[in-house]
Ligand SMILES: Nc1ncnc2c1ncn2[C@@H]1O[C@H](COP(=O)(O)OP(=O)(O)O)[C@@H](O)[C@H]1O
């Protein structure tokens with residue numbers, strides 16, 4: 001087990017710079033998820049760690065050693081690709097054993113190792129099959145098995161679940177998490193899906209346009225987003241964002257309403273954005289933050305999402321699943337003071 | 353009124369439908385006849401070759417398909433002629449070595465041109481492709497001068513060297529390697545294989561159908577090659593089969609029945625090669641169909 005650290009890591013393709021100085025310390029045994037919209041540089045970062053892309057500037061350290069100029073094989077990492085990259089012309093056993101081709105183990109030791117890994121991944125009965133006789137989830141497990149068999153210092157996963165259907169994805173998510181708890185290797189996992197990131201990570205790294213936006217536990221990035229981008233990227237449905245201006249003890253919102261906020265860190269006339277998560281903005285009785293008319297409802301079972309027109313802006317709020325409001329109802333929306341997020345409208349940074 | 357109208361249109365529609373069906377089956381018939389004619393045109397020479405190989409000389413110019421007095425004498429004559437055996441061996445050796453070399457070298461070059469980026473890659477590719485535009489007949493003279501300078505005349509090497517790599521093969525393999533995902537190669541790289549091992553254990557098995565097609569193509573091309581082997585060889589024992597067979601005609605006028613017998617025997621290896629490699633081609637197509 002090994003820690004991985006990136007310091008001021010940069011990457012350019014010709015004149016276009018795609019990574020602008022990534023700093024990240026990953027502890028030994030940690031499950032870190034890189035998440036961000038497509039094209040933000042997640043794969044590039046991962047491929048540089050793997051040694052598949054050259055480093056333009058900065059350092060990559062694995063277990064303390066700078067590995068910038070090492071071949072992939074010298075870095076002792078394993079990678080699982082989005083398309084699995086298992087070989088159609090080889091049996092499952094051969095595919096899993098592929099990672100051991102260059103190892104010095106005896107044939108028996110190799111087979112024992114393959115069987116052990118196959119056991120963990122419940123592939124024992126499929127070892128003699130060819131990949132085209134496997135389901136998507138099984139192929140994915142073979143790909144993971146192939147990575148596991150070498151017992152690498154770290155696993156790198158590049159969107160390994162995006163080719164699976166929704167149900168299987170949920171299941172594999174859980175399996176990978178269990179696997180991590182069991183084997184304990186460092187894992188760096190790339191995805192564009194914030195749910196995957198939230199459910200699996202010890203720590204989440206949120207990226208945008210080649211910059212890290214925030215690094216934190218799922219709890220931190222959800223409850224204490226560093227900026228508007230993180231606030232809206234994490235959590236579904238996305239955080240309601242209302243722009244306004246600080247006036248005295250309150251923020252005068254552009255939709256015509258006003259909201260009381262703790263103003264110690266604010267200056268008069270400062271432009272701000274007020275963020276409220278839909279599940280912290282509750283439809284309820286009595287005077288609340290806002291009043292508005294329900295335009296659409298989306299029953300989800302336990303809860304119902306209500307789209308409420310507040311002034312000229314529509315916000316999403318949570319209502320009871322059993323007794324939802326009807327379209328056209330005028331409802332009051334409540335939020336606890338600690339659920340109100342404030343951001344500087346110019347920089348996008350959180351104000352805490 | 354309205355009712356009869358609908359009936360009418362119904363009848364019209366079905367008439368129309370059967371008309372189109374008739375038209376379609378006519379088109380089918382024409383297509384079938386054309387294919388049949390094409391098939392006959394291709395098979396007839398082969399049938400005549402076989403039939404002539406069972407005829408006595410006096411019957412050769414009778415164009416009947418079934419010999420009146422069928423005989424195996426031609427076969428015994430040709431097979432007992434020691435020269436035929438050495439021509440046959442020469443052809444087998446030359447076609448086999450050339451095929452193996454093409455499969456290896458064409459795919460190596462194609463792989464490098466496809467999967468690596470380096471300065472001048474495009475120019476190299478274009479240069480290789482442009483050699484396709486020069487006909488063999490034009491190359492024969494420089495080849496001959498080269499062979500005579502290096503003392504390659506009348507040797508296996510002299511017969512083989514121009515064909516050990518082909519631009520067409522390089523092009524074919526480059527195109528096929530495009531279908532091998534880079535992930536496959538990178539995964540192997542991370543697992544510690546060197547570039548040559550990746551090419552051999554990962555990339556090559558994935559383009560097996562293309563290799564089989566290339567092998568058939570090269571083998572047939574070399575098996576039937578005539579002009580260059582004729583020019584580069586002097587002694588009869590270095591002849592390849594196609595060159596050797598023509599000596600039957602020069603020596604004792606034209607002994608068609610012997611030429612046809614030799615030709616009939618010489619088709620056997622091509623059939624074997626085709627049957628062996630065809631399996632891979634079909635399996636490759638099936639595999640590609642199942643993917644994804
Ligand atoms: N080989 C390349 N050449 C030029 N640009 C590239 C190359 N690979 C990736 N990029 C660019 O780098 C950016 C980051 O890509 P990538 O790391 O694949 O994003 P993602 O976060 O979706 O995985 C993208 O804008 C992409 O267009």
Ligand SMILES: [Mg+2]
Pocket residue numbers: 042043044159
């Ligand atoms: Mg990516």
